[in-house]
Amino acid sequence: MTGYVYMMSDKPRGVVYTGVTSDLHGRVWEHRNAVKEGFTEKYKAKHLVWFERHPNIVLAIQREKSLKRYLREWKVNLIEGFNPTWSDLFDRIDELDNPYRPHPGTEMWDDYR
Numbered sequence: 748m749t750g751y752v753y754m755m756s757d758k759p760r761g762v763v764y765t766g767v768t769s770d771l772h773g774r775v776w777e778h779r780n781a782v783k784e785g786f787t788e789k790y791k792a793k794h795l796v797w798f799e800r801h802p803n804i805v806l807a808i809q810r811e812k813s814l815k816r817y818l819r820e821w822k823v824n825l826i827e828g829f830n831p832t833w834s835d836l837f838d839r840i841d842e843l844d845n846p847y848r849p850h851p852g853t854e855m856w857d858d859y860r
Contacts, residue, residue, distance in 0.1 A: 750807025752814060752847075753798035754826060755787050759833035762790040763822050767811035769804045775837055794835040797826040799845045806858055810847060 751771040755764040755778055764787050768774035775795045781788040801807040814822065829845055830836060836843060849855045 748804055750801040750804035751798050752801065752807050752811045754796050754822065755792040756794050756796045756826075756833060757791045758794075760823060762792050763796075763819065763826070764790070764792045765811060765814050765822070767804070767807050769807075771798060771840055775840075779837065794833070795837045795840070796833050796835070797829050797845075798836070798840070799847045801847050802859060806847075806855065809855075
């Protein structure tokens with residue numbers, strides 16, 4: 748089952764929330780519609796501004812944990828490298844793809860080939 752790591756925001760260079768899911772459409776819909784109380788509901792982070800695809804949810808969870816340790820500016824650089832205008836990508840999920848590719852020779856390299 749494919750896994751996704753994603754980032755939600757309230758506005759360009761605003762609040763950044765990082766999450767992981769196997770159902771990107773469904774999970775982002777939940778954030779946008781404040782289905783559950785939490786960070787994205789409290790801070791109005793309803794815009795999908797970045798996501799990346801992984802071969803399975805286990806690898807996506809590993810990547811999410813890594814990203815949560817990133818400095819904010821590194822996250823901003825990831826977002827702006829994929830989505831320079833911080834547009835809401837929800838309606839374009841099926842048009843876009845951002846597969847994660849680890850550096851060749853790293854431990855996870857074989858999991859992504």
